[in-house]
Amino acid sequence: MNIWLVMLIAGLLTFATRLSFIFLLERIRVPDWFRRGLRFVPVAVLSAIILPELTSPNGDLFLSWRNPLLLAGMVAILVAWRTKNVILTIVAGMAALLVLRFVLGMV
C-alpha cells in the first residue's frame, strides 16, 4: 500500500477517535454511570501514564529505592500536593533527579 494512503487512513482514524464522543455524546443516550465515570478519566489516564514512567525508566520494571526517577517523582508528588504549582513541581522534580544522578551518582 502507498505510504501516503497509509498515513491518510491512519490519520483519519486517529481524528475520528478524537472526535468520537465530542460528536456522539449529545446525540446518543448513554447510561448514567458513563457520565459519572467521566470525572475519573483525567486522574486515571494520567496516573496510568505517570507510574510506568517512574518505575520503568528503560522499559524494564525497576521498583527500588535506588531508582532515582521514582524518588524524584515522589518529591514532585509532595511538592504538587503542598503547592499545587506546576512550575514548582517540575523544578523540584528535575532538581531532585539531577542531585540524585550527578551528586549522589545514582543511575
Place this chain on the structure above:
Amino acid sequence: MKTRKQEFWSGVRDEAPILLGVVPFGLLFGALAISAHLSTLAAQAMSSIIFAGSAQFIAAQLIGTGTSGLVIIMVVFVVNLRHALYSASVAPHVKHLKAGWKLLLSYLLTDEAYAVTITHYNREGDSEDRHWYFLGAGLTLWSSWQVSTAVGIFIGTQIPAGWPLGFILPLTFIALVVPALKDRAGVAAALVAGLVGLLAFGLPFKTGLLLAALTGILTGLLVEGRPK
C-alpha cells in the same frame, strides 16, 4: 470573567512547560523517520496528518521494516484508542460549540493538550469562552511538534545524553493530577490505574495504558457508589 484573548494566552502559557519534554521527542521522531527511509516530505506530513507522538514512532519504525499498510493502520488505531476517553471527557465542555470548533479541537486533542485543558475545565467554573484556552494549548503543542519534527529531519538530535528532558512530561502530569485528587473515589481511581498501568506495561501498542485507565475509572465508580 476572562476574555477570549486571555483564555487563549492562558492556554498557551500553561502548555509551555510541557514543551521542554515534547520538543526532544519531536526531534527524535524527525531523525528516526529519516533513518527509517521516509522522505522528508512524508516525515513532516506524518506529524500533521497523524499528529500523535507514540503512534508516529511506531508507524515510522514499521514503515522502515516494510510492514504491510493494513497492519500499520491497525496499530496506529489501537495505539490512539485512548483518545476516545479524552473525547468523552471533554465532550460535555464543548457541546455548546459549532461544528467547526468541534472538528478543530478534536484534531488538537493530544495527551498533552488534553491534560492541561481538562485541568482548566475542572478547576474553574463554567465560562463560555474556555474553548479558546483549549485552542491556545492545542496550537502551542501543534506548532512545537511541527517545528521540532522539521529540526529533527534536517539537523538530527543534538541534545546531550544525560539531560533527562523526557522526565518533564510525567512531572507535569504529576503537577496536574495530584491537586485534582479531592476524594476517596478519585484517589482510588488514580492508585488502581497507576498500579494496573505498571503491571500491564508490557502489553503491546499501549493497550496496557487503556486497560489501566478503564480499570481506574471503574474503581472510581465502585468506590463512589450509587448516587443517593
